[in-house]
Amino acid sequence: MDKGNIHHHHTGKSHKSCVSLVPMFNHLEDEQLDEIMGATQSVSYKKNELIYHAGDESDSLYIINKGKVRIYRLAESGKEQLVRILNPGDFTGEMALFSESTHESYAEAMVNTKICLIKRSDLQEFLVKYPSVSLKVIAEFSNRLEASEKQTTRFSTEKVETRIALYLAESLDQEGTGTIEFTLSMSKKDLASYLGTTPETISRKFNDLEERGYIKQITHKRIKIVDLDGLLLV
Amino acid sequence: MDKGNIHHHHTGKSHKSCVSLVPMFNHLEDEQLDEIMGATQSVSYKKNELIYHAGDESDSLYIINKGKVRIYRLAESGKEQLVRILNPGDFTGEMALFSESTHESYAEAMVNTKICLIKRSDLQEFLVKYPSVSLKVIAEFSNRLEASEKQTTRFSTEKVETRIALYLAESLDQEGTGTIEFTLSMSKKDLASYLGTTPETISRKFNDLEERGYIKQITHKRIKIVDLDGLLLV
DNA sequence: CGGGACATTGAAATTACTCAACTAAGGTGG
DNA sequence: CCACCTTAGTTGAGTAATTTCAATGTCCCG
Numbered sequence: 001m002d003k004g005n006i007h008h009h010h011t012g013k014s015h016k017s018c019v020s021l022v023p024m025f026n027h028l029e030d031e032q033l034d035e036i037m038g039a040t041q042s043v044s045y046k047k048n049e050l051i052y053h054a055g056d057e058s059d060s061l062y063i064i065n066k067g068k069v070r071i072y073r074l075a076e077s078g079k080e081q082l083v084r085i086l087n088p089g090d091f092t093g094e095m096a097l098f099s100e101s102t103h104e105s106y107a108e109a110m111v112n113t114k115i116c117l118i119k120r121s122d123l124q125e126f127l128v129k130y131p132s133v134s135l136k137v138i139a140e141f142s143n144r145l146e147a148s149e150k151q152t153t154r155f156s157t158e159k160v161e162t163r164i165a166l167y168l169a170e171s172l173d174q175e176g177t178g179t180i181e182f183t184l185s186m187s188k189k190d191l192a193s194y195l196g197t198t199p200e201t202i203s204r205k206f207n208d209l210e211e212r213g214y215i216k217q218i219t220h221k222r223i224k225i226v227d228l229d230g231l232l233l234v
Numbered sequence: 235m236d237k238g239n240i241h242h243h244h245t246g247k248s249h250k251s252c253v254s255l256v257p258m259f260n261h262l263e264d265e266q267l268d269e270i271m272g273a274t275q276s277v278s279y280k281k282n283e284l285i286y287h288a289g290d291e292s293d294s295l296y297i298i299n300k301g302k303v304r305i306y307r308l309a310e311s312g313k314e315q316l317v318r319i320l321n322p323g324d325f326t327g328e329m330a331l332f333s334e335s336t337h338e339s340y341a342e343a344m345v346n347t348k349i350c351l352i353k354r355s356d357l358q359e360f361l362v363k364y365p366s367v368s369l370k371v372i373a374e375f376s377n378r379l380e381a382s383e384k385q386t387t388r389f390s391t392e393k394v395e396t397r398i399a400l401y402l403a404e405s406l407d408q409e410g411t412g413t414i415e416f417t418l419s420m421s422k423k424d425l426a427s428y429l430g431t432t433p434e435t436i437s438r439k440f441n442d443l444e445e446r447g448y449i450k451q452i453t454h455k456r457i458k459i460v461d462l463d464g465l466l467l468v
Numbered sequence: 469c470g471g472g473a474c475a476t477t478g479a480a481a482t483t484a485c486t487c488a489a490c491t492a493a494g495g496t497g498g
Numbered sequence: 499c500c501a502c503c504t505t506a507g508t509t510g511a512g513t514a515a516t517t518t519c520a521a522t523g524t525c526c527c528g
Contacts, residue, residue, distance in 0.1 A: 073383065073384070073387045075387050075388060075390075075391035075392055076388075076392065076396065076400065077391055077392055077396065079391040079392075080391075081386070081387045081390050081391050083383060083386075083387070094376060095376055095379065095380050097376075098369075098372050098373045098375075098376040099373045099376040099377045099380065104380060104383075104384065105383070124369065127365060127368065127369060127372075128365040128366070128369070129365075131361060131362040131363075131365045131368060132362070134361065134365060134368035134369070134371075134372065135332075135358065135361060135362070135368070137368075137372055138332050138361075138368065138371055138372060138375065139332045139333050141332075141372065141375035141376065141379060142328060142329055142331075142332040142333040142375065143333045144379055145329065145375060145378055145379045145382060146329055146333065146338060148379060148382040148383050148386060149307065149317060149338075149339070149382050150307075150338065151386050152315070152317075152382055152385050152386045152389060153307045153309050153315045153317070154309060154310075155386060155389035155390050155430065156309075156315050156389050156429075156430025156431075157309035157311055157313040157314075157315050157430065158309055158310065158311055158313075159515070159516085160515080160516070161515090162310065162311065166310065187473095187474070187475090188474075188475065189473085189474060189475080195390075196389065196390025196391065197390075197516075197517085198516080198517060198518080199474080199475065199476085200475090200476075200477080200516090200517075200518080200519095201515095201516060201517075202475090203475060203476050203477080204476085204477085204516095207476090207477095220474085220475070220524085220525075393482095393483070393484085394483080394484070395483095421505095421506065421507090422506075422507065423505090423506060423507080431484075431485085432484080432485060432486085433506075433507065433508085434484090434485075434486080434487095434507090434508075434509085435483095435484060435485075436507090437507060437508050437509080438484095438508085438509085441508090441509095454492085454493080454506085454507070
């Protein structure tokens with residue numbers, strides 16, 4: 001439906017930050033960066049706008065320049081699952097770019113968001129011209145695949161409580177070592193969707209973990225890890 | 235532990251079939267195929283031998299030439315999850331090749347199996363030299379990622395019964411249109427592991443589906459789909 | 469300050485797992 | 499080629515985990 005076309009800025013030439021941020025390109029020389037930037041288009045989306053949705057046919061790579069994007073899928077049952085949240089420098093759309101011709105997931109701007117677009121044909125040209133970029137792309141895919149398979153295994157073999165504990169522990173290391181307190185990067189509703197459970201269960205399990213002395217809920221979104229080792233043995 | 239080194243054949247120069255089977259390479263000219271084949275080593279594994287296991291550091295891509303290989307993961311809880319089964323032409327080991335330096339999963343020969351190995355350095359050289367191969371690799375990753383994310387979503391949002399129904403339906407279309415009967419490609423024990431449930435539940439759900447008239451169990455491994463539409467509405 | 473979404477809580481219901489006992493099948497060596 | 503042994507599969511009963519539904523509380527943003 002509304003795909004944001006109304007409020008797009010087309011600058012033709014976009015900010016360098018768009019491209020130079022991305023691991024995929026950040027090893028390139030200035031000259032090569034300029035070349036990509038020339039093929040890049042900048043588009044803005046308002047909070048809650050859909051960037052693409054399942055069934056759309058895709059012909060571009062989307063790089064987040066500013067803002068936050070939520071990637072989710074709908075199951076056969078109609079339930080929604082949050083797949084990941086993209087921050088500046090992250091990209092999406094690759095699926096449809098390289099294999100399937102239509103998107104299987106939904107991308108939604110969580111806040112006002114600026115995105116850089118690269119057309120499939122331009123990108124492929126680039127990949128053939130600079131093979132080192134392909135290697136980066138492969139590495140990125142490899143990491144995502146690894147993460148996705150790990151997630152699948154967790155869903156199929158761990159109970160909700162364990163999945164939550166592992167999630168909290170991993171959130172903690174992302175904050176840097178020594179940190180013991182952090183802010184959840186998403187609402188508990190989204191967290192429930194991400195971890196394959198319900199908000200009610202999240203709420204109850206957080207309470208359990210607090211009662212058992214593993215964590216402390218400072219506020220709804222602020223969590224303190226009191227006993228990391230204990231948490232990991234849950 | 236036993237990684238098969240005792241019974242390996244090293245032919246130095248392996249069968250063309252090894253390489254030409256793989257989608258990744260099958261578009262290449264004979265001359266280029268020869269070049270890859272030169273960098274390829276053939277290794278054999280006996281039934282039940284481990285080809286690699288989590289924690290091994292990897293430096294090769296494994297292409298199945300003959301046989302069948304089971305890729306599985308162990309969860310933090312110690313439970314095993316079957317990730318996929320590889321047949322001739324499929325490959326694995328790419329994870330450790332491009333990003334992580336150690337395997338996160340286990341690969342086990344299900345029957346006597348012949349594998350072609352390509353060393354990381356040779357492969358990377360090749361990818362840089364023939365960019366079209368990279369594009370194929372990217373496409374392959376993209377497909378796998380898509381499949382893995384779909385699986386994750388199913389685990390997190392569908393009940394076991396639905397996952398089984400979807401699995402059966404998909405097994406059916408792989409057999410070709412018009413087919414109505416097929417043989418399960420793995421044991422029900424493995425199927426349970428693959429679908430994130432237990433053999434007991436598989437057994438019971440199969441019975442349910444049969445009682446409700448959606449399928450018929452000809453033998454333990456032979457399944458007839460009686461009412462595909464009904465099955466998909468489960 | 470009010471409204472709407474998010475979050476929490478309780479109670480009931482569902483779903484799947486575990487454990488244990490039993491049966492069936494398949495492959496191996498005699 | 500058959501008997502045997504091992505592994506796979508089934509069935510039942512009890513239990514654990516999580517979801518669902520409904521009611522209520524709370525936060526935050528405009």
